[in-house]
Amino acid sequence: MLLALRSILLIALGSAGVAHAAEVQVAVAANFAGPLARIAEGFGAATGHALKVSSGATGKFHAQIVAGAPFEVLVAADDETPKRLAAEGLAVAGTQFTYAIGKLVLWSAQPGLVDDQGAVLGAGKFAHLAVANPKTAPYGAAAVEVLKARGLADVLAPKLVTAESIAQAYQFVSTGNAELGFVALSQVAVPGKPVVGSYWLVPPSLYGAIRQDAVLLKAGEKNPAASALLAYLKSDAAKAVIQAYGYGL
Known part of the structure; x- marks a missing residue:
């Protein structure tokens, strides 16, 4: 009888935990x-x-x-x-x-393509540059700021591939549909995993916080x-x- 009462109490307590x-x-x-x-x-x-x-x-x-x-x-x-x-x-x-x-990076799935100063942007030896839609994605807006700060917005406009989100921008680059793109550092430097490809950590002075x-x-x-x-x-x-x-x- 005592054991049965104890079982009922434990079930009741468990149910209370689930309810919360x-x-x-x-x-x-x-x-x-x-x-x-x-x-x-x-x-x-x-x-x-x-x-x-x-x-x-x-x-x-x-x-x-x-x-x-x-x-x-x-x-x-x-x-x-x-x-x-x-x-x-x-x-x-x-x-x-x-x-x-947030921290913005220019990233490529190809090792060695992106240098640590972002000079690859000025060289222009690529066909596609992925950016998230600057109208809806803050990281996309930051990417546009960087291009303007570098004086490359007009030059690179024909090469821009606009993604719906920063996740899609990452997907464009990871699948090779774009040689490089602006993404979040958190997407590239995942804890416990090796960094794939190459990236430039964009100086915060080139875009708004x-x-x-x-x-x-x-x-x-x-x-x-x-x-x-x-x-x-x-x-x-x-x-x-x-x-x-x-x-x-």
Whole structure:
């Protein structure tokens, strides 16, 4: 009888734990999809919550959220989109914060093609240069800034291949559809994996700081798991992952 009561109690406690676990609908900028997958593991272990993640261009997420997409947290590639969503009444005021500073690289899957000064851009001995859409992807906008700073925007315009997101820009280069392209450092320098090809870490003086902000969306205002995710992004455990992928804090 005592053993049976103990079994019932354990089942009840287990059910209570499951009841407290929840799912968070997250829209994440494509450049941060890899780091967020690592962070999700620690978040799940610490809280029991799970993430349902969609990755893509920040500008496209803005349009989807305005159209009623049920995202609860936005992990953006800029700081303007979360601010804009708050002004539009679609994000919770006061919840926005910078979780990372992005770093831009010029990358090629071919070893030795990209030098450590980016001189390959001026030489122009390539057919295609991949960039994310500057209208919707902050890293694409940063890439255009670099080309303008180098005085190469007009010269290289015919060679540009515009991708929907930084993830697609990476795909264009990795598959050889473009010899080189501007992508995020986090996509090239993955912790625990050797760097493929060659890259130039673009000096931050050539483009505006890529401040990547996260914000609680109105759809997630009553979901404690959504607030818990934002809190976890500020934790030492999450920061360690963010830095390991080459971001600044």
